[in-house]
Amino acid sequence: MNAYLKYLRQGIGLLFFITLTLSFLGISIPIIHTATWFQFIPSVLKFLTIATAVGFVVIILLTLLVGRVYCSFVCPLGILQDIISHIAKKFRKQKIYRYSVPYNYVRYGLMAAVLVSLLSGSIMALLLLDPYSFYGKIVSGLFRPGFITANDHLSKWLESLHIYITPIGLKNFSLFTLIWSSVLFIIIILFSYRRGRLYCNTICPVGTLLGIISRLSVFKIRMKSSVCTRCGKCSSVCKSECIDIRDQKVDFDRCVGCFNCLSVCPENALTLVPDYTRKPTPEKETDNHSRRLFLEIVATGVIGTSIAASLKAQNHNTSHSNKTPIRRKHTVTPPGSVSLDHFTAHCTACQLCISQCPTHVLKPSIREYGLTGLLMPYMSYSESFCNYECTVCSQICPTGALLPLTVDRKKTLQIGKVIFIKENCIVFTSETSCGACAEHCPTAAVHMVPYKGFLRIPETDQNICIGCGACEYACPASPHKAIYVEGNPIHLQALKPRENTLETETPTEFPF
Amino acid sequence: MKRRDFLVKGLGAGFAAGLLAKHSNIFSAESIISPSKGSFDLVAVMGGEPDAMFDRAIASMGGIGKYVKKGMRVVVKPNIGWDKTPEYAANTNPLLVKRIVEHCLQAGAKEVLVFDNTCDQWQRCYSNSGIEKAVKDAGGKIIPGNNEGYYHPVNIPGGKRLKQTKEHEAILESDVFINVPVLKSHGGATLTIAMKNMMGIIWDRGYWHRNDLHQCIADFASYRKPTLNVIDAYRVMKQHGPKGVSLSDVTTMKALIVSEDIVAADAAAAKLFGLNPSDVDYIRIASEMGIGNMNLEKLNIERIKI
16 A cells, blocks of 8 residues: 555656657647646646636645645656656765755745745746746757657658658757756755655745645554664665654655555554644744744845846847837737736746747747746747647646637737838849749738839738737848738737629630 | 468568559559650640640650659759748648659659758748648659758859859769759749759759859859659749738739740749740840750740530
8 A cells, every 4th residue: 555655656657758748849739739738836836817717726625635746646847856866866976865854944935036036026946946847948948859860860860761750840949948957956966866855845836835735634643662773774765855863753744645655664664644643843843943934035025026127128139230129019929818918927938838839939938928937938930930820839838828719710819910011022132033922821901003104012001910920930031021020919800801702704615 | 381472472462552552543544645756845734734734735745754764863843932832922832742752762762862952940830831741642752952961062053143152962873863843933033933943952052142242143054954844833922922821912823834944944934924035134144145945946845625
């Protein structure tokens, strides 16, 4: 029975881990919606706009029942650390874990900072610390480019053997994101290489919060001191370093519910039992201590977040060409994001939409949303454009930063408006035909009208433009494009494309 | 041992019978029309379904066997540029593509490859155009065209503005190249037909747009001459092309044009559309460059009405 719990944890954990990992690599997995529905922070955020997103309530109830099993069953960053420390065990000198004291100042401080940051209206702390989004950044930013490159080289090589597999195409690649994600991955390796779940019990705000909740858990792991022989086997496999053999105590606050200890105890001294014997005295001391800590750090948090907010970078472009550069006043936010404000208040930059977008039009931002919006997705039309009939990003967003759209709604949802810069246009500058923009426009908001001689030049109609960026992507003018999409800070309703009936007759005889 | 032999042979025979049954339609007598001598420069058909019109046209051209010999590698290049379903006529009719692939395989082609360098997201284009399924059903191979690695530099010796471009290796390695465009209006190029369809076998289209689109289209046609051009004018997008907005842009013309001469084929299609060939600048330029003949009066044309 005791070992069974560990296998259950490994099975469910791997299911979540594999589903999320493949999805962040860009593969379409049908059960992804279930896997993200249970993610704590995304669920809380989505609940703010969609009342059915109650995955976090389930997690809280589960924690009240058996403790922080979320950290070992559901959280991909937690499972990643288990995998790293499992591999590391083969290389490191010290093969076992030992009890350590918690770093309460850091733990409660960071959690306080997150709360203060949220109360002051900034999502930045969550953007940096939400473990699910942290994991998404690592896979999407670091492993996905590698995966795509490997796949495309393989497909190229197989084609020479006349075997055809799907190339993906690395579009809108961001070196900055690659470096950022590498740093995050190194941080996780450093934390978990020797110390197992030190990150989860020191940095992670979800870990800290669920730890506090787990004090009220019905079932807890308890050590029967009468049976325990102090052999230390349990402590040596405890990734949370929370089993104190000397005092025969389990610091259940920090227990991530991996159940390794239950499976190794030869005396069955460790058991998951209903917690009848609540001893409030020693814990109350910790509580007081935590409370004081919490208040101390609140002040630091306030200062920190206000500095961060004031660092919001301004969009600025430099002009040093004889042609007119594009000056976008507002970044174009993905369809379903309602408005710039709604979007930047709910997105944790988990990168799931970026990974899943079939046209790869979404790119992680560097300065587009300012520092507080680091790596949030924006519509980048330099290498791709948004497919007219696709709603993948809006359907897949786990935080409600993008709200679900139907295909019909998407077709008249105006995320931005087309702007034509005639003096950059090839028809104007070289007086030759082009029309690449109008060719790609799905609504004929960009269309060609007679110009000089047989030449035709683009004309735009903002009322029916939806801001998909096909024209901007297709425009071959260089160095500056002649047509671009100006973002709508609040998304609007576009008019339906016009349907004018054909005037010409269809021939019934051969005209030659 | 005998028992094993029996099983192996039995399975083989069963498999072969299954294959025959699956493709039985291409072996049936009524679908294959015996080829004529094939002395026509251009064959135009009107009034039939896309596959039936092709059967008639290719028979008049002298049969597919005139072009496709046993063991050859064939590329069929339809227009699959857009994420649109067949009734919008933004892509070549899948029934026509299917029939052409079947003909080629029946003539003994080693393999028949189909691809396009699409404008919209390529997998959605392949599947929503109905062409991916049509090709697979016919026994051909639909291959990707969205990776620059597949494209290799080629020189255009006769080109005025286009001297070099990158062409898909399937075309470079092919014995037979059948160009199967759909006739459509085009905002930039006036019409897109056979010559314009070849923008889907090269990589950098932006270069053509920047450097006199009409001249580049003609330049490329001076270098790459398809074995055969089959123009789909079953449904024709008369406005808002090449992508189109709604079904009101489309008319049903039920026509098909087949020719070895790409300029003549485009000229005849332009006429069907209601324009003079010289109204389309790249047809005029290509004719002047001697790539083909846009003077339809001087051609031996077979006109078939079904």
